[in-house]
Amino acid sequence: QVQLVESGGGVVQPGRSLRLSCAASGFTFSSYGMHWVRQAPGKGLEWVAVIWYDGSNKYYADSVKGRFTISRDNSKNTLYLQMNSLRAEDTAVYYCARDLTPGATITGGVFLYWGQGTLVTVSS
Amino acid sequence: AIRMTQSPSSFSASTGDRVTITCRASQGISSYLAWYQQKPGKAPKLLIYAASTLQSGVPSRFSGSGSGTDFTLTISCLQSEDFATYYCQQYYSYPRSFGGGTKVEIK
Numbered sequence: 768q769v770q771l772v773e774s775g776g777g778v779v780q781p782g783r784s785l786r787l788s789c790a791a792s793g794f795t796f797s798s799y800g801m802h803w804v805r806q807a808p809g810k811g812l813e814w815v816a817v818i819w820y821d822g823s824n825k826y827y828a829d830s831v832k833g834r835f836t837i838s839r840d841n842s843k844n845t846l847y848l849q850m851n852s853l854r855a856e857d858t859a860v861y862y863c864a865r866d867l868t869p870g871a872t873i874t875g876g877v878f879l880y881w882g883q884g885t886l887v888t889v890s891s
Numbered sequence: 892a893i894r895m896t897q898s899p900s901s902f903s904a905s906t907g908d909r910v911t912i913t914c915r916a917s918q919g920i921s922s923y924l925a926w927y928q929q930k931p932g933k934a935p936k937l938l939i940y941a942a943s944t945l946q947s948g949v950p951s952r953f954s955g956s957g958s959g960t961d962f963t964l965t966i967s968c969l970q971s972e973d974f975a976t977y978y979c980q981q982y983y984s985y986p987r988s989f990g991g992g993t994k995v996e997i998k
Binding site for chain 1: 892923925927929934935937940946978980982985986987988989990991992
């Protein structure tokens with residue numbers, strides 16, 4: 768069965784960095800685009816970033832562009848989110864999510880499988 | 892960036908009611924729209940994609956319609972397990988974007 772397990776969350780001071788990981792299993796990781804979606808406490812969902820199945824393209828939300836970097840290691844079935852220059856408004860549960868269909872690129876972004884989420888709290 | 896607007900933001904309903912949630916895109920997105928259900932403390936669950944395609948395993952009381960800029964999610968006969976928050980999401984262009992959510996509460 769498909770499993771996505773996030774890790775790396777925690778409490779971090781403003782301006783510092785954190786790296787999230789998402790370990791994938793139960794499917795051919797290298798065939799699917801992968802996304803990060805976040806949810807601030809008590810708020811709605813916000814799409815953060817995508818990396819295509821082959822790593823050839825990445826897109827970001829304007830709110831994180833230039834500060835966050837999405838990457839993947841298909842040999843380790845793992846997705847990453849490097850978060851730099853963190854701000855209080857980055858406080859959220861971060862979910863990794865898999866595209867519905869393999870090989871989806873420009874039309875990717877339907878999320879059938881989600882991880883359980885990892886909480887990032889940015890506070891001094 | 893495409894802005895997704897849902898209405899209402901919340902409402903109360905009773906078991907057995909027929910409920911409709913509306914989602915409007917700030918520009919045309921063809922049928923590149925998905926609907927999700929989220930319960931407290933849980934990850935969202937995919938209900939519908941391509942505006943009207945029911946995800947496998949989702950009860951048939953859920954249906955979606957629309958194209959272009961205006962979309963609806965309908966629950967034909969509300970069940971107790973349907974009380975949750977619902978989100979629309981466009982995947983027509985990057986950055987992807989979600990609506991603000993509609994919370995369906997028990998009357």
